[in-house]
Amino acid sequence: xxxxxxxxxQLNDQGQLKHFLTLDGLDKSxxxxxxxxxxxxxxxxxxSVKKVPLLRGKTVVNLFFENSTRTRTTxxxxxxxxxxxxxxxxxxxxxxxxxxxxxxxxxxxxAMQSDMFIVRHADSGAPHFIAEHCTPNVAIINAGDGRHAxxxxxxxxxxxxxxxxxxxxxxxxxxxxxxxxxxVARSQIHALNTLGVDEVRLIGPKxxxxxxxKEMGAEVFHELEPGLEDVDVIIMxxxxxxxxxxxxxxxxxxxxxxxxxxxxxxxxxxxDAIVMHPGPINRGVEISSEVADGEHSVILNQVTNxxxxxxxxxxxxxxxxxxxxxxxxxxxxxxx
Amino acid sequence: xxxxxxxxxxIDPSQELDAELDLYIEDxxxxxxxxxxxxxxxxxxxxxxxxxVLPGLIDLAVSLREPGYTQKGNIASETLAAASxxxxxxxxxxxxxxxxxxxxxxxxxxxxxxxxxxxxxxxxGALTQGLEGKKLSNMVALTExxxxxxxxxxxxxxxxxxxxxxxxxxxxxxxxxIFHPDETSLSDGGCAHEGVVSTMHGLSGIPETAETIALAxxxxxxxxxxVKAHFARLSSAKAVEMxxxxxxxxxxxxxxxxxxxxxxxxxxxxxxxxxYHVLPPLRSEDDRLTLIEGIKAGVISAICSDxxxxxxxxxxxxxxxxxxxxxxxxxxLPLAMTLMDEGDLDFNLLLTCLTxxxxxxxxxxAGSLSVGSYADLVLFDSTQRWEWSGSNRKxxxxxSPWIGENLIGKVVSTYLSGQKVFPIN
Numbered sequence: 001x002x003x004x005x006x007x008x009x010q011l012n013d014q015g016q017l018k019h020f021l022t023l024d025g026l027d028k029s030x031x032x033x034x035x036x037x038x039x040x041x042x043x044x045x046x047x048s049v050k051k052v053p054l055l056r057g058k059t060v061v062n063l064f065f066e067n068s069t070r071t072r073t074t075x076x077x078x079x080x081x082x083x084x085x086x087x088x089x090x091x092x093x094x095x096x097x098x099x100x101x102x103x104x105x106x107x108x109x110x111a112m113q114s115d116m117f118i119v120r121h122a123d124s125g126a127p128h129f130i131a132e133h134c135t136p137n138v139a140i141i142n143a144g145d146g147r148h149a150x151x152x153x154x155x156x157x158x159x160x161x162x163x164x165x166x167x168x169x170x171x172x173x174x175x176x177x178x179x180x181x182x183x184v185a186r187s188q189i190h191a192l193n194t195l196g197v198d199e200v201r202l203i204g205p206k207x208x209x210x211x212x213x214k215e216m217g218a219e220v221f222h223e224l225e226p227g228l229e230d231v232d233v234i235i236m237x238x239x240x241x242x243x244x245x246x247x248x249x250x251x252x253x254x255x256x257x258x259x260x261x262x263x264x265x266x267x268x269x270x271x272d273a274i275v276m277h278p279g280p281i282n283r284g285v286e287i288s289s290e291v292a293d294g295e296h297s298v299i300l301n302q303v304t305n306x307x308x309x310x311x312x313x314x315x316x317x318x319x320x321x322x323x324x325x326x327x328x329x330x331x332x333x334x335x336x
Numbered sequence: 337x338x339x340x341x342x343x344x345x346x347i348d349p350s351q352e353l354d355a356e357l358d359l360y361i362e363d364x365x366x367x368x369x370x371x372x373x374x375x376x377x378x379x380x381x382x383x384x385x386x387x388x389v390l391p392g393l394i395d396l397a398v399s400l401r402e403p404g405y406t407q408k409g410n411i412a413s414e415t416l417a418a419a420s421x422x423x424x425x426x427x428x429x430x431x432x433x434x435x436x437x438x439x440x441x442x443x444x445x446x447x448x449x450x451x452x453x454x455x456x457x458x459x460x461g462a463l464t465q466g467l468e469g470k471k472l473s474n475m476v477a478l479t480e481x482x483x484x485x486x487x488x489x490x491x492x493x494x495x496x497x498x499x500x501x502x503x504x505x506x507x508x509x510x511x512x513x514i515f516h517p518d519e520t521s522l523s524d525g526g527c528a529h530e531g532v533v534s535t536m537h538g539l540s541g542i543p544e545t546a547e548t549i550a551l552a553x554x555x556x557x558x559x560x561x562x563v564k565a566h567f568a569r570l571s572s573a574k575a576v577e578m579x580x581x582x583x584x585x586x587x588x589x590x591x592x593x594x595x596x597x598x599x600x601x602x603x604x605x606x607x608x609x610x611x612y613h614v615l616p617p618l619r620s621e622d623d624r625l626t627l628i629e630g631i632k633a634g635v636i637s638a639i640c641s642d643x644x645x646x647x648x649x650x651x652x653x654x655x656x657x658x659x660x661x662x663x664x665x666x667x668x669l670p671l672a673m674t675l676m677d678e679g680d681l682d683f684n685l686l687l688t689c690l691t692x693x694x695x696x697x698x699x700x701x702a703g704s705l706s707v708g709s710y711a712d713l714v715l716f717d718s719t720q721r722w723e724w725s726g727s728n729r730k731x732x733x734x735x736s737p738w739i740g741e742n743l744i745g746k747v748v749s750t751y752l753s754g755q756k757v758f759p760i761n
């Protein structure tokens with residue numbers, strides 16, 4: 001009665017990625033492979049010739065139902081460095097006809113014989129839906145869906161952590177702020193637990209950090225000081241202005257006073273703790289300028305790492321699709 | 337017309353009967369069980385050897401989609417689905433287009449149902465005009481036009497004063513009011529039970545308190561107005577406890593549950609399959625088990641299909657953008673019987689909740705095979721294995737997670753007032 005699981009949906013018969021929808025259910029070896037590949041692309045970025053031909057002749061469509069210049073640009077750069085042809089589509093959706101427009105759009109794009117869709121959508125599960133409904137052999141990459149997942153962002157954060165801390169074992173990681181609405185945090189929790197950190201802590205008021213997150217393998221703290229005590233990595237999340245209107249918080253200033261990362265609160269963490277933020281930063285709302293620009297901050301490294309991680313994911317998913325296509329061809333060949 | 341159904345196993349909770357007996361029908365009614373009445377010469381004799389003979393099922397929640405939404409279903413298609421599932425009496429919802437807030441719409445639905453001749457159709461009238469929660473509907477006229485109860489369906493009654501007056505007015509005329517407890521300021525925008533699964537998958541949650549806060553208000557007003565009340569589609573453990581407490585303190589209320597809330601939990605949402613998008617939502621295992629306990633304890637006295645047929649497109653979208661509801665009317669009995677596999681419920685109690693239970697919620701004479709009753713009955717092969725797919729599906733609805741599944745137990749034939757309504761050529 002239960003439909004296929006994400007594992008089955010995003011992996012081919014050899015257990016290789018063919019879509020990249022969520023980190024939930026992916027094992028440590030795949031996450032490590034993504035990081036290793038990204039590392040090799042990073043060293044390549046330092047060379048004068050930046051392109052590799054892994055996606056030569058392939059058409060990659062950036063299918064953004066929600067606006068995001070930064071994420072779209074890094075995906076575009078990643079695809080181009082892999083020698084793909086890239087089409088960018090920003091599609092505004094009306095609240096009433098999401099379903100139809102999504103399916104119609106897909107059918108139109110399939111006719112263009114695309115090889116890969118990079119999808120951002122406001123509805124949780126939209127990339128799953130697309131992976132289930134589009135023609136075979138098109139890879140779907142999740143570039144953020146609703147509150148559900150943002151797996152490439154989480155993996156670039158993992159790369160940043162690994163490059164600074166070398167290994168995940170023994171690390172204590174705190175994620176601070178609006179966990180409830182954050183697809184990044186959900187993907188980070190999966191990744192950190194799979195890669196074997198010691199502890200994942202979530203810090204924020206009950207309106208933004210419901211107790212249910214404990215079931216994902218995280219500790220929940222409602223106060224900053226005990227939450228930050230002895231941590232190696234601090235990930236600050238962006239606080240959206242809408243949260244005040246939604247009665248989730250009284251004011252930005254009260255949030256900053258209780259949960260903002262300042263030099264004083266940073267002192268509660270380990271002396272060599274690193275500070276991360278998926279951006280864009282609200283200075284003076286979730287983080288002070290001194291910390292954002294200070295020696296503990298690795299925020300700018302995150303952006304560089306983002307291109308390498310996306311190159312890794314795109315190339316792995318494409319080879320997973322090719323592997324599956326060859327297998328289909330050989331099995332139909334046998335039956336003829 | 338005289339019919340004899342021979343050699344069947346007659347199971348009728350209303351008479352605490354489970355025995356191999358012959359059943360005799362004359363015109364519309366059952367005239368004898370066991371021995372033939374004096375001088376009875378059957379025009380037709382049906383051999384029901386190896387089959388169960390059951391009272392026709394009563395379903396408290398069916399959306400026929402007509403008038404207004406015939407791309408999803410119509411009275412002919414959905415009453416045929418009912419007959420093929422052994423449902424001889426069904427209660428249809430007021431949220432058609434136009435809404436059932438005038439006697440004309442109620443009459444139209446019943447006329448079309450009568451024309452199709454597959455099932456007794458009992459409409460629910462709107463409690464307020466246009467289901468807007470502002471002005472009272474002509475409740476008495478609606479009742480005179482055949483409405484079995486009044487309800488604001490799942491449309492919010494934001495103004496408690498209007499609700500209170502609507503209940504006082506309904507109480508004046510001894511009308512049954514059906515409540516769908518839902519505090520919409522808490523449930524709006526939600527598509528899944530607020531819990532671990534919705535949190536992990538980033539789906540907007542509908543908290544248990546959306547149900548219980550509305551239920552608490554409704555219970556207070558029922559106590560005050562003494563209106564006849566029925567709670568539709570309980571979904572949470574806490575709601576079951578609240579209704580149990582209310583009954584224990586002497587309040588005369590009844591309640592039902594949708595079959596899918598007894599079978600499934602929010603665990604099935606992990607793949608974002610819109611077929612599992614229902615309202616009220618599938619909740620936790622604890623909620624599911626408490627709903628079953630509620631049936632055993634008599635707090636919940638009816639199980640319904642909550643049949644909501646949709647066209648295919650309604651479910652082809654990301655989860656939260658799909659339209660809620662499942663269309664399981666015609667597999668109600670075999671699906672309900674899967675609850676016996678895990679030892680959750682025995683057949684007698686299940687059948688009670690599909691016949692006598694809903695009849696008593698509505699206060700109607702139906703759901704019994706006693707002598708003198710209308711001959712609404714089902715011949716059922718409890719061991720037949722079959723696949724529910726393609727050609728044998730009757731509903732226009734394309735939305736059930738069980739399409740293509742193998743089921744055990746199949747309706748052989750259905751009789752309505754002594755007339756065979758399924759299968760017919």
